[in-house]
Amino acid sequence: MRADDRSGDGAPLPVLLEAVLGVGSELELHTTLQHLVDTAAELTGARYGALGVVDPERGRLTELFTAGLTDAERERIGALPDGRTGVLGALIQDPRPLRLDDLTADPRSSGVPPGHPPMRSFLGVPIRVHTEVFGNLYLTEKRGGPFTEEDLALLRVLASQAGIAIGNARLYETARRRERWIEGAAAVTTSLLTGDTAANALTTVAERARLLADAAAGVVLQPTPEGGMEIVAASAPDDPDDIVGTTIAPGSPVLVQLLGGEPVFIEDSATDPRMTTHVRTRFGPSMMLPLQSGGKLIGTLALPRRRGAEPYTAVDRLLAAQFASQAALALVLADAQHNRERLAVYEDRDRIARDLHDLVVQRLFATEMMLESTRRRAAKASGDDTDELLTRAVDELDSTIQEVRTAIFALQQPPADAxxxxxxxxxxxxxxxxxxxxxxxxxxxxxxxxxxxxxxxxxxxxxxxxxxxxxxxxxxxxxxxxxxxxxxxxxxxxxxxxxxxxxxxxxxxxxxxxxxxx
Missing domain, CATH: 3.30.565.10 (Histidine kinase-like ATPase, C-terminal domain)
Incomplete structure (x- = not known):
């Protein structure tokens, strides 16, 4: 068989094509990545394989998909590497293909945990999505000897096609997440415009944002007269009830940024020196997004996750910021609608009060005067029980007038939340x-x-x-x-x-x- 009819250690070319087609058949990102590392290990005859997802902002691995490790072996290894040191770190810092016959002899090899299975032969290639390094493919312990140049060429082809498949899967996942955030913003707008009170409206925003961002809590803060900010609404089902009322003191670096209309992104709320509240120790990654409309800051939406949780990605930040903008507009519209409804009620009540005063009270008063005059004439003429009956009728009318005036007085008060x-x-x-x-x-x-x-x-x-x-x-x-x-x-x-x-x-x-x- 000709050399171009085979790939790697004798695997026929159709096997590579089948692997490429299999990698590109999934649209769900996690499924695509796991299928990719399984295929790479099988195609090259590697005992173990791993695919590390690289966070370009932090220069470390955020996820690691493995092949060949049993559950017991993974448990013995403990925490998986973050890619800051060792050969994995070297491939992140210098994303070029790397092939080693003896991994343990390389001076860059370090940080292998005690329970890690022995590994010598090594092959690693970067996976690029367009021009961005998405992650790296790592293969170790090739059966039958060290990895060859043919294995490297095979893996590079697979990584190249995987980059296209991952790009498609990321676009699909981003579109689905964007759709969920848009639906969430629409649901919030609908809820706010149905006539909820101000407190319920803010809680609705916090609850919906928490669910969409997969956060441990969703809170809304509003400026205080002293120049700080106070948590006025919260959705935190697994947290104590002491979040509402927590304040950020005036002059806090976080507050300065928020009052300037800038979002704040925090890696770890518990250790970030900018965070000063007593509840910060419970949370890790967090987003604090200004709620502003027409250049006016009406509040802040904060979405903290639990300590040790995955940090927010650039896509998470973008979608949450767009949600905050739409939620702020919905809050302003709901408040304006509530004010219009209150004004309409007030005008209607004022009209009723005027009608009662101009028509009912005046007529009752005129009737009272007529009865009083009749009583006096009847008392002079007869002197019997007629005087007593008319006196009681006048008293009843006077009491009725008092009650109507009291009702008018109550109607003239401005409507407000009770x-x-x-x-x-x-x-x-x-x-x-x-x-x-x-x-x-x-x-x-x-x-x-x-x-x-x-x-x-x-x-x-x-x-x-x-x-x-x-x-x-x-x-x-x-x-x-x-x-x-x-x-x-x-x-x-x-x-x-x-x-x-x-x-x-x-x-x-x-x-x-x-x-x-x-």
């Missing part, structure tokens, strides 16, 4: 009164208001507060109103209770006192 604490709800009522009165009432709390007031008592207290504020608004020359909520009082019957006192300086007014047992 506070969850009693203190917050009281302050919301007084803030709304300030918009109507022209000044803000003073408020004082005495005792653990939020701890001791139940929902039922709190609801009655707020109703009494609204009525007292509405009454103060009706009086002339009101320039100050004070509100005191005291939960340390003892009622006349000896039970602990709550007392609400509302005092104003208007004409004909006096303190309004409301009490209830706790």
């Amino acid at each position: 506070p969850t604490t009693v203190r917050g709800r009281v302050l919301r009522e007084t803030d709304g009164a300030g918009a109507v009165l022209g000044f803000r009432p003073s408020v004082r709390f005495s005792g653990a208001v939020d701890a001791v007031l139940g929902d039922a008592v709190a609801g009655r207290l707020l109703s009494a507060l609204r009525g007292a504020l509405a009454a103060a608004h009706r009086r002339a020359r009101v320039s100050s109103v004070s509100v005191v909520v005291d939960v340390t009082v003892v009622l006349a019957d000896g039970r602990p209770g709550v007392r609400l006192t509302v005092t104003d300086d208007g004409e004909g007014g006096g303190p309004v006192i409301w009490e209830a047992p706790l």
Whole structure:
């Protein structure tokens, strides 16, 4: 048989062609790489084979696919080499084919772990994707003698074709990942525009980004009045609940970069001197991406991985940065939509309040005056029970007018997200009164208001507060109103209770006192 009909140590040329076709038949990258190293070892008669993926930024191996090693042998070896030293490191630093008859005699050979099987003959070639070195193929312990020049030529052909197959697989994988990130950004936008609250919107962004980036946590930070940043939303299912509220102090190098609109990429959060928070020790590689729209920074999206996890690649960083840009725009749009909806509600409530005041209250008041006049005439004429009945009717109408005015007062308050604490709800009522009165009432709390007031008592207290504020608004020359909520009082019957006192300086007014047992 002619020399050009055979390759390597006698393998027929069709075997090489079959191997090349087999390598190029996969689109999933990890499957392609494992198939490549298995094929290379089989084709050259090598006992062991390895394919190391090189990180060009860090100059080391990030993944190592092996052939010929049993599970027990891999366990004895322990941690696989990172390619910084030894012959593997030499091939990374100088990516040219290398053939050695005795690996142990080469001065560059070092760092072989104790459990590593003995290896002497060695053959290594780089795998290039276009002009970039993607990784290296390593073969050792050829059966029947050292590796030959024919083996080297065979492996170079296989590596060349593998570069094309890997390029295709990388493009396919990148396209799939890009599709997932785009779908994630679209899902976030849809969720934010359905009317979620601000807190839920930020949590949605953090949760979706965490899943897409395969991160241990997804957190959103927002600027603080002091010039720092605080974590306001987090998605970290395997982490304690102390992430939210963590702050980055003003002047931090990371903060300076973020406030300038630049992303921050960190190799190891636990050891990077730029990281100063107490939660940094739990995490390793991390991305911190500014959320900005129209040149304004509205927050930061941080995606830390666990310690020892794979670092983020250039593709990861690019896709996450694009997601952050779209999420920031969605947050701004959702906030604008929420503001428009609140404005529409406020305008509608204001219209209802005007209608109640102009139509209902005026008619009720006119009816009350008519009844009062009738009562006086009837009292002079008859002097019987008619006077008492008319008096009760007038009182009922007056109470109805008070209730309607209280409802008008409540409608005139600006709509906002309802506070969850009693203190917050009281302050919301007084803030709304300030918009109507022209000044803000003073408020004082005495005792653990939020701890001791139940929902039922709190609801009655707020109703009494609204009525007292509405009454103060009706009086002339009101320039100050004070509100005191005291939960340390003892009622006349000896039970602990709550007392609400509302005092104003208007004409004909006096303190309004409301009490209830706790």
